[in-house]
Amino acid sequence: MENCRVGHEDCTRTAVNLSLKISLGVCGVVLTILAVGNWILWDKLGSWELRRDHLLLDLWTMVGVAFAGYFVVRRLTRPLMELTELAAQLGAGQLERRIRSDESDEIGQLSRALDDMSRSLQSARGDLEEQVAIRTEELRKSQVQLLQAARMAAVGELAAGVAHEINNPAGIILMRAGQLVQSLTDATPEAAEDLDAIQRQVDKIQRIVTALLTFSRRAESAGEMTVLDVNQVVLRTAQLMDGLLRSRHVEIERSLAADLPPVRAEGARIEQVLLNLVNNAIDAMPEGGRITFGSACQGDRVAIYVADTGSGIDQEHLDRVFDPFYTTKDPGQGTGLGLTISFAIVEQHGGAIEASSDPGKGSRFTLLLPAVKNSHNGRIPEAPDVE
Numbered sequence: 001m002e003n004c005r006v007g008h009e010d011c012t013r014t015a016v017n018l019s020l021k022i023s024l025g026v027c028g029v030v031l032t033i034l035a036v037g038n039w040i041l042w043d044k045l046g047s048w049e050l051r052r053d054h055l056l057l058d059l060w061t062m063v064g065v066a067f068a069g070y071f072v073v074r075r076l077t078r079p080l081m082e083l084t085e086l087a088a089q090l091g092a093g094q095l096e097r098r099i100r101s102d103e104s105d106e107i108g109q110l111s112r113a114l115d116d117m118s119r120s121l122q123s124a125r126g127d128l129e130e131q132v133a134i135r136t137e138e139l140r141k142s143q144v145q146l147l148q149a150a151r152m153a154a155v156g157e158l159a160a161g162v163a164h165e166i167n168n169p170a171g172i173i174l175m176r177a178g179q180l181v182q183s184l185t186d187a188t189p190e191a192a193e194d195l196d197a198i199q200r201q202v203d204k205i206q207r208i209v210t211a212l213l214t215f216s217r218r219a220e221s222a223g224e225m226t227v228l229d230v231n232q233v234v235l236r237t238a239q240l241m242d243g244l245l246r247s248r249h250v251e252i253e254r255s256l257a258a259d260l261p262p263v264r265a266e267g268a269r270i271e272q273v274l275l276n277l278v279n280n281a282i283d284a285m286p287e288g289g290r291i292t293f294g295s296a297c298q299g300d301r302v303a304i305y306v307a308d309t310g311s312g313i314d315q316e317h318l319d320r321v322f323d324p325f326y327t328t329k330d331p332g333q334g335t336g337l338g339l340t341i342s343f344a345i346v347e348q349h350g351g352a353i354e355a356s357s358d359p360g361k362g363s364r365f366t367l368l369l370p371a372v373k374n375s376h377n378g379r380i381p382e383a384p385d386v387e
């Protein structure tokens with residue numbers, strides 16, 4: 001038998017060829033039988049008419065046998081051909097084809113077994129593709145985090161030096177400006193306003209410098225790491241920001257998971273991260289909107305997220321929001337360090353921070369902190385009340 005290739009037409013052609021060959025074979029056998037019969041009967045058939053009729057009958061019998069043979073063989077070989085075709089398609093990785101057979105004979109059983117095999121191969125391939133997609137996404141995320149960490153380590157060193165050098169002259173300018181304000185009792189309103197502007201600008205410089213120092217000293221822990229219930233930290237932040245959010249027409253929604261494992265963290269710094277996120281969310285919703293504080297368990301990590309219904313962030317900018325000094329805000333409105341510092345703080349806790357966004361609909365920032373498996377006595381210290 002010829003090899004059956006994957007194409008349906010090839011298989012059909014092979015089936016037809018096979019059927020023809022078998023039916024020709026049958027014809028040959030019948031022809032031989034008829035020839036022998038004729039040879040035996042030839043002398044007994046006296047007249048030419050009888051001999052002619054007999055020959056015609058032989059001819060028709062042969063044609064009938066050839067046709068019948070062809071169709072019987074076709075019917076018998078078709079399921080086999082379909083099976084061959086299915087097996088060839090499976091081999092070529094095309095797993096969608098199915099053969100439906102209700103026959104209880106061996107071919108029917110083989111068809112069903114092949115069908116089952118192709119179904120389980122298809123589902124295994126689907127699972128595999130899903131796993132590959134998940135792993136690729138995880139790899140992409142950790143690559144982004146690594147890149148960010150490397151970038152920040154370099155900027156951190158530079159920032160520490162620059163901040164230190166700027167801090168001293170800025171402090172002196174601020175002090176001298178203060179002294180001037182006190183000594184110039186009869187200053188003109190313009191001079192007083194200029195001095196005030198100097199003080200405000202230097203104050204801003206010092207805030208930036210403080211932010212830079214916080215960022216560059218991220219490796220040094222400023223406070224005590226305790227076992228915390230993240231829901232408490234989230235609630236506290238939401239409470240702290242409640243007044244400001246209301247005044248900006250921002251609704252607050254909470255979606256906190258119960259029975260979360262605790263985390264080991266510096267509460268004040270996690271709160272600082274959440275405040276950064278909330279401030280960004282407020283800025284992204286100048287007309288008001290909704291902010292959702294959420295928490296969830298994600299494997300052996302605890303996720304805290306802040307989602308808003310603001311402007312959202314385009315994909316090209318999303319990859320840059322954690323970069324030092326990256327800001328889309330007007331000069332004087334943002335330093336572009338809020339998320340950089342947040343990233344550094346979360347990293348210091350052995351966690352990660354991720355941003356996702358649907359441009360025009362909103363953004364979501366998620367903190368992932370490692371859960372404490374066996375917190376001592378399982379007790380979580382209560383967060384102090386907010387006045």
Ligand SMILES: Nc1ncnc2c1ncn2[C@@H]1O[C@H](COP(=O)(O)OP(=O)(O)OP(=O)(O)O)[C@@H](O)[C@H]1O
Nearest residue numbers: 280281284321327328329334335336337338339363
């Ligand atoms: N929730 C958000 N929605 C839309 N854009 C955001 C959001 N959060 C951050 N961004 C974008 O990321 C940029 C960087 O944010 P980041 O907090 O680091 O700096 P900033 O807010 O501009 O300044 P700073 O926080 O230092 O005052 C923002 O300027 C803004 O473009």
Ligand SMILES: [Mg+2]
Nearest residue numbers: 276280338339
């Ligand atoms: Mg910010």
